[in-house]
Structures are given as structure tokens and as C-alpha cells.
Amino acid sequence: MQKKILVPLAYGFEMVEALSVVDVFRRAGVHVDLAAVGDDLQVVSSHGVPVVADMFISACRDNQYDLIVLPGGIPGSENLALSVDLSELLRKQNDAGKLYGAICAAPALVLGEKGLLDGKNATCHPLFVEKLPSQEHVCESVVFDKNCVTARGAGLSIDFSLKLLEILLGPDKRKEVEKQMALI
Amino acid sequence: MQKKILVPLAYGFEMVEALSVVDVFRRAGVHVDLAAVGDDLQVVSSHGVPVVADMFISACRDNQYDLIVLPGGIPGSENLALSVDLSELLRKQNDAGKLYGAICAAPALVLGEKGLLDGKNATCHPLFVEKLPSQEHVCESVVFDKNCVTARGAGLSIDFSLKLLEILLGPDKRKEVEKQMALI
Numbered sequence: 001m002q003k004k005i006l007v008p009l010a011y012g013f014e015m016v017e018a019l020s021v022v023d024v025f026r027r028a029g030v031h032v033d034l035a036a037v038g039d040d041l042q043v044v045s046s047h048g049v050p051v052v053a054d055m056f057i058s059a060c061r062d063n064q065y066d067l068i069v070l071p072g073g074i075p076g077s078e079n080l081a082l083s084v085d086l087s088e089l090l091r092k093q094n095d096a097g098k099l100y101g102a103i104c105a106a107p108a109l110v111l112g113e114k115g116l117l118d119g120k121n122a123t124c125h126p127l128f129v130e131k132l133p134s135q136e137h138v139c140e141s142v143v144f145d146k147n148c149v150t151a152r153g154a155g156l157s158i159d160f161s162l163k164l165l166e167i168l169l170g171p172d173k174r175k176e177v178e179k180q181m182a183l184i
Numbered sequence: 185m186q187k188k189i190l191v192p193l194a195y196g197f198e199m200v201e202a203l204s205v206v207d208v209f210r211r212a213g214v215h216v217d218l219a220a221v222g223d224d225l226q227v228v229s230s231h232g233v234p235v236v237a238d239m240f241i242s243a244c245r246d247n248q249y250d251l252i253v254l255p256g257g258i259p260g261s262e263n264l265a266l267s268v269d270l271s272e273l274l275r276k277q278n279d280a281g282k283l284y285g286a287i288c289a290a291p292a293l294v295l296g297e298k299g300l301l302d303g304k305n306a307t308c309h310p311l312f313v314e315k316l317p318s319q320e321h322v323c324e325s326v327v328f329d330k331n332c333v334t335a336r337g338a339g340l341s342i343d344f345s346l347k348l349l350e351i352l353l354g355p356d357k358r359k360e361v362e363k364q365m366a367l368i
Binding site: 015022047052153 | 198199200203204206207210211218226231232233234235236288309310325336337338339340341342362364365366367
């Protein structure tokens with residue numbers, strides 16, 4: 001069955017972090033819902049570029065996802081944290097032991113704030129490490145623990161996306177996409 | 185004086201290749217014109233995501249740029265090659281010995297086709313190498329020769345963007361941005 005993932009976008013999202021995930025997963029044939037958190041489908045990134053989402057997050061409430069990925073960016077991460085629909089989707093994802101990921105400010109400002117890093121090793125952007133539950137912090141570029149993957153920041157966007165793909169679809173699919181992207 | 189660069193977007197552009205450049209250069213305080221090639225400011229990427237440009241390429245005709253960067257993607261690169269305004273901007277850029285860059289399919293399908301790689305070492309996505317003037321091909325991830333920088337594909341988007349930044353603003357600015365992006 002085709003896998004399905006969710007990437008929520010809120011005003012001030014980091015565009016390379018968000019769109020690397022969309023790029024890598026769509027190359028792999030995965031269904032990606034790019035969902036706007038807020039009242040406009042056109043969402044402006046932290047570097048001033050408007051990107052048009054597929055749908056509103058409210059339309060995703062009852063969907064089942066194999067993976068939910070949170071891009072960072074300021075104030076994008078803060079805005080993601082305010083979404084009741086996203087909180088509920090993340091809570092259900094964790095209760096079911098299903099995969100989620102976050103990068104840059106989002107591990108601390110969204111996952112950490114909602115208790116979704118409790119008992120899990122994680123990383124985030126150096127500027128936000130103090131907001132992570134300290135016992136969980138690991139100083140690595142990309143950290144995978146239990147059902148959670150976190151990464152430090154925008155420069156790791158492609159590594160983070162490929163790690164998520166490998167977990168969901170295996171190392172052969174990762175290699176296939178790496179080849180398409182001229183990495184190998 | 186503030187540096188100014190141009191990133192043209194055409195239907196079917198590779199979004200990570202285009203937006204990594206915008207991200208890296210706006211972080212560094214450079215003015216970026218994201219210009220639509222075509223008749224709609226909203227340009228759909230090769231992975232189906234609409235992105236809104238700042239202006240049309242026709243409005244850039246008389247501007248002076250420190251750098252022009254061409255994202256790849258299919259049919260994005262082919263559509264860039266069809267733009268008379270962009271061709272003229274690239275010709276003037278080369279005549280003035282000023283910097284330009286291209287990644288993925290764009291070195292072969294745009295620069296090569298227009299004679300803008302003549303006498304310059306270059307690289308491109310492995311699928312398009314045969315369309316490069318053969319004597320110029322170098323099998324490296326990112327190639328800088330004279331006033332031209334080329335890169336192999338989407339996986340190298342951030343390396344390519346940082347290399348261009350380093351050439352334009354020096355290694356200290358590159359390090360500053362790498363730190364922001366959690367690469368160092």
C-alpha cells in the first residue's frame with residue numbers, strides 16, 4: 001500500500017527543511033499532504049517566499065499517516081505549536097507508536113513542549129537546546145530513537161529527509177533516491 | 185553595497201535547488217530577485233508545489249546582478265532555456281565576466297546550449313552529461329571555473345549555494361551561514 005505522510009506549514013516555516021522532505025518522498029512515490037496551519041493556503045516562509053499548500057490541516061484530522069514531519073523556522077515552529085489539530089494528530093501518532101520527525105527549532109518548540117520527546121534521545125538547533133528536556137539531548141546531526149527522528153538545522157535537511165525515507169521504505173529506496181539526487 | 189542576485193523559476197523547476205540558493209543568500213543579507221519565467225507569478229515545481237515569485241523576468245531585463253543562478257528540474261530547465269529575457273541577461277553577465285551558476289539539468293540544457301560553458305570546466309546531472317560539450321566535463325560534485333559554477337544535482341543544493349556565497353562574499357560569510365544552518 002502506498003505510504004502517506006504529512007508535512008504541516010505555518011507562517012515563518014523554514015522552506016528548505018519543509019520542501020526537502022516533500023522532494024525526497026515524492027521522488028520515492030510516497031503520498032505527501034502539504035497542509036497549511038493557519039487561515040490561508042498560501043504560507044510565507046521565514047525567508048519571505050510564499051508556498052501554496054495542498055490543503056488545510058483541519059482536513060487532515062481524521063487521516064492516518066505513516067509519518068508526520070515538522071519543519072523548523074521562526075516563527076514557523078511557534079505557529080505549529082499553536083495548532084490544536086496538529087497537536088491532536090501528533091498525540092495519536094505517538095500513542096500508536098508511529099513515526100514522527102522534527103528539525104531545527106521544531107524538536108524543542110513543538111515536540112518537547114508537548115511531551116513528545118519524553119524518554120527519547122533527540123537533537124535540535126543549538127540555539128534551542130536549552131529548551132529540550134536536558135536528559136534527552138544528543139549532540140549529533142540526525143538522531144533516531146524509538147519512533148522519533150530529530151535533526152539540528154537547515155543544512156541537514158537532505159540528510160534528515162533521507163534518514164526518514166530509509167526508516168519508512170528501507171535502504172534500497174534511499175539509495176535509489178540518492179542516485180536521482182546525484183548524491184551517489 | 186548590498187549584493188544582488190537573480191534566481192529565475194520556470195514551470196517544473198527543482199524546488200530544493202532553487203530555494204536553497206534563496207535561503208542561503210537571504211540569510212547572508214543579499215538581495216534576491218526570485219523571478220517567474222512564464223505568464224504566472226505562481227510557478228509549480230517539478231514535485232507539484234506552487235511557489236510565488238517576486239516578479240516577472242521581464243521586469244529584471246535592465247537590472248545588474250552580481251550572480252545569476254539557474255535551478256534544474258525537468259521541464260524547468262527546458263523552460264528556462266526558452267526565455268529570451270533570461271538568455272539576454274546571461275549573455276550580458278558572461279560578456280561582463282560576472283558570475284553565474286547552474287545545477288542538475290540546467291548546466292547542459294541552458295548554459296551548454298547557449299555556449300556559456302565554452303572553454304569552461306563544468307559538471308551536471310549524470311543523465312545529461314552527454315549533452316555537455318564533452319571537453320568541459322569534470323566529474324565532481326561542484327565545479328568552479330572562471331565565472332561559472334555548476335553542480336550535479338538536488339542532493340548538492342546546499343553545497344552549491346554555499347560555494348556561490350563563498351565566491352561572492354568570502355569564507356567568513358560562508359562560515360557564518362553554515363553556523364546558522366547548523367552545519368558547523
